[in-house]
Amino acid sequence: MKRKIIKKLAKKSFTKDKIDEKKVNMISNLLNKSDLKVYIKDLKNINSEKIVTVTVASEDGVDELNAYFRKVYPNKKIVVNTDPELINGVRVVDSNNEYEFSLKSFMEDAFKLTND
């Protein structure tokens, strides 16, 4: 089956921005092993495009952060994680774009700058 058709099928497998189990089961029964691999990969990619992952250093102010990012990305699902290694600041991953404004990254860059 052609790559483009599989991609179309993957897009059609979503109902109200969520994966529709019935549709997925119906489509997956029609695909051979190699096409199924491509279909699953496309589903994952489309699903990840609908999610924005926000990583913060601590749980303080998570609710306000959630509300803020829901306004910035109204059509996407916001997932908030904590990672103490950031020290302070935030990291936002939207599809394959990463926005980093953390103390950890600032210090790493400053160290590299002074090293040079």
Next chain:
Amino acid sequence: MISEDQIIKNLEERLADFDKNPKVQNVGFVEKNTDGVVTATGLTKAFMGELVVFQNGTAGVVLNLDEDELSIILLGKGDSIKEGDKIKTTGELLSINVSDDVLGRVLNPLGEILDGKTKIKKGLLMPLEKIAPGVIAREPVNTSLKTGIKAIDAMFPIGRGQRELIIGDRGLGKTAIAVDTIINQEQFAKKGSSLKPVICIYVAIGQKRSTVAQIIGKLEENDAMTYSVVIAASASEPAALQYLAPYAGTAVAEYFMEKGKDVLVIYDDLTKHAWAYRQISLVLKRPAGREAYPGDIFYLHSRLLERSVKLNEKNGGGSITSLPIIETQANDISAYIPTNVISITDGQIFLQSDLFNSGQRPAINIGTSVSRVGGAAQTGAMKSVSGKMKLELAQFIELAAFSQFGSELDPETAKTLERGKRTQEMLKQNQYVPLPEPFEIISIWAVTNGFLDDIEIEKITQFEKDLHQFIGRNYQKLITTLENGEKLSESVVETLEKALKEFKKINN
């Protein structure tokens, strides 16, 4: 010695200038890792030739952009890169850090040091891929690049800014010609020389490390490393590094050229470069053409060699001369890669195995070798003596084949044959002994004016050596006059005659 206060002040200034905006990066993930090529998804903002960095710190270059994935060639070992690893773009084209400190050093195509010495000071980041200077920025080749090899300087003179191919089978002395040319630039590196010094860059592609070490040793022995740089991507390096090596060499050369200097780059050899590119292209599943090379194999070398240029004064007056080397199989210069590079370069020096085996070294085939720049790159003095020699040699080669039939020869033919044999013998030259131009002119003048006609052929090499020593001791003024490069005047010719007659009298 910088004081502590100064260091702190410098750091504070740098940190104050630090960009306070969030770092934005485009990320992707590894899908497949095979044979030095990684297939990745994501990286939607990556551009062709962009440098990317893997999770484990390995660098790579984007070489294929497809609809849903892209292909990245690894610039280091990819053993620890696994599926799902994160990749980040850098927003930069692949570049090499160059400063004046690179002189005397051995580097890899990424600018990493290989000689175990101190780190290279941060200089300019020179891009590996660059568009060649346009026509308006150039001027015709008009200054000679002296190789110190009599046969080349007389009959196939190379100019600064020219591309002259050295082509032949394995083991015939291609690298020897290149190394002798580098060693010969030592005389111009000294102050007071009439010509600008030449910075030399030797690019070793796919060679044995022992061979590269030998060449570096020879350059150090002859004090040539002080004005040379070696860029090495040996046979055990990934194909990606072998592919990038010549471009890295050219990038280093452009740094010096843009400062108004003359640079010589030797690519040893472009056959292995083509093999490395073929390997990468096949793994990238690019359509294979003739001999399984990709369709853009010509462009691989043409865009490299077009960057060798003689800039006009308005653009600094610098130049890059290149001596690409191609290895043939069974003297076949009509094969794919040799014909490609022959059509790009401004001439070729063709080394032949039967000449080598018969003792003629350098084994240059005079009939098929050419320099398309020719006399424009020769001094007046050399031009006035070499023309006659080339003609005599051409006549000799034609008659030599004819004389094998064994019929009786007329006196004129016999004389031409004898003169030709002596000229050929005079053109023989040992490795690592490049000659300054005055001595080249003396040797050629002596043979073309019959001063060697009565010397036995086996004794010509020793005669020539003794003659050079004699003239060097007793006729310093003549050497200085010949160094000026002006056409031989009557008085210079008289002095040459006098010197030779005197030497022959003493020698007898």
